[in-house]
Amino acid sequence: MSGRIVRLLAAASVAGAAHAALNTALLRRPPAAPPPVDRPVTVVLPVRDEVGQVGACLAAVLDQRGVPGLRVVVVDDGSTDGTREAVLAFADDRVTLVEAGAPPPGWLGKPHACAVGAARADDGVLVFVDADVRLWPDAVAAAVAVLDAHDLDLVSPWPRPLTGSLAERLVQPLSPWLWATTLPVRLAECSPRPSLAAANGQFLVVRTAAYRRAGGHAAVAGEVLEDLALLRAVKRAGGRGGPVDGSRLAACRMYDGWPALRDGYTKSLWATVGSPAGTLAAAAALTAVGVVPALAALRGSRAGLLGYAAGVAGRAVVAVRTGSRPWPDALAHPVSLLVLDALVVRSVRGHRRGTLTWRGRTLPAPGTPGPTTMGR
Template structure:
């Protein structure tokens, strides 16, 4: 066998291992109760909102329909909106806090979340929800029940990602596939290592005492991926947290088409895979070698590598509420699209041209 053939067989073997790991991981994924018991916890939901006039009403309607949480308060943090975000919040009966501009060294979302969580001494649990997320009626009670049942300090119920256009269907499912493939969930749940972390700030639930012990959003003030950084801060403070199944608790359509998707991913993807531009590029190179190059060879090992990638993608999508077929068959194209977005993100980061919702993202 030629050296190239041995390399290709090795890559295919690793791809098979990642598929098996994804299958095991999704079996171990913490699952919320469909009918959770009522909670006596005092809960504050913080909704950071910047120019969310069209999305906020649906989010607040879902929060008003929550069951099993008799002590629930909702605070909308109007993060300098130029539209009718604050008016929509008031029309839905939510408390509205006008956020002050981010101080030097702070990014917008951590600043808004920190202000929404301030003065919560009478609260047991903090919940952070994005305005484009729609919660099921039992979502908050079920998330709190997961905290209590497993002795956790933070849970990140990953919402079901609604993907409509071809670009969304290529890229969005990679979110869940990445942590299912790369992160050993039960080890990460128990381990104090900050590097073993995955979280999604679209719906994030944390004990208030642990949040404050970890420094809150002030500890992650300049992080473009403040959700993962917050979980890492919780781990450093001695807490435990993990991503959990949120497909039955929440749903969201993050981006509508390629332009919005590209802008959203470019703002943060440079730090998403390896924690830095160099680390992310290295991780992308490995993913490309495993899931893109083998199918291009047309060899038997290449076919095995391709099928392993499809299998890992399929079992993850099935478990997390995504579309399984035919989308899983395009997995190599999705990884290539991710490569393109990553390169654009790294270049934008180096040039200092990244921005989001009218603000420059510099560190």
């Protein structure tokens, strides 16, 4: 590869790192001592076979401070492992357990479960939490304080990513790194363009009125990435919002080990930028910027070394700001991108062949009517 191309890619790496540093500096941060929430808050917790997670998650939700109007709606999406019994063990009148039932045609399982829970919400604030998330005691009040302080309609406090295996350490921190590097967060927050959006369904906080105005989860019924689609629906309805710092509000170990991580990302990566072709193109661009300079550096290229160093620096800055482990993990940034490439190819291939599954449920092939079920 020519030196000119390496220099261009290295310059793009430097620009990406600078943008990531600026974004993380501008990222909204919740107050350390939030005021009490003065309106009803309904937490919706969709679950499917989460007997090992739901108890600790629900205990943390019920332990929230400064939320006198807290209600929790746990929506069971066909669990068969004792999840229901674990929820019923909580003798707390703030908790309601409901059955999701069979989703209508065109609905995925998780959007349907969220819609079932949201239908029981009072006017005020809706909070969507996944069972593998652990909230800190001020998490909900602090997230609502960000909504109010900046006149936003939806915020996505990005939980601190917890990792155990090498595969998790390579891949999990890429999610916040991607939006911090590529998305102008303050511009995206107020822009009506749905394409300028990043959200994480692990922990979403939205004004109930804005949620309903956007059509709720019915507007994203068939979306594999329903969290991102919901933010885009809120934007289309005139709302504002985006990611905020959630590293001191919540933590989440999304996948436990390589098999779970591989299958979890395979089911949805194909839809990351709206289409399989777009996802492949984005992955190729990221690989060119993040991997080629590193390879050139091994051959003695100073420009390549600069590009590699910039990629490592950008990854480390985002890790520090979002609660990931910066060192020595950031040094393996090119390897992380290559693993991501493998997952993207696997996801696109599975989508095109109609062989994608998740938690024992088959996802629809391209061009087929919307699916009836899928849990996270």
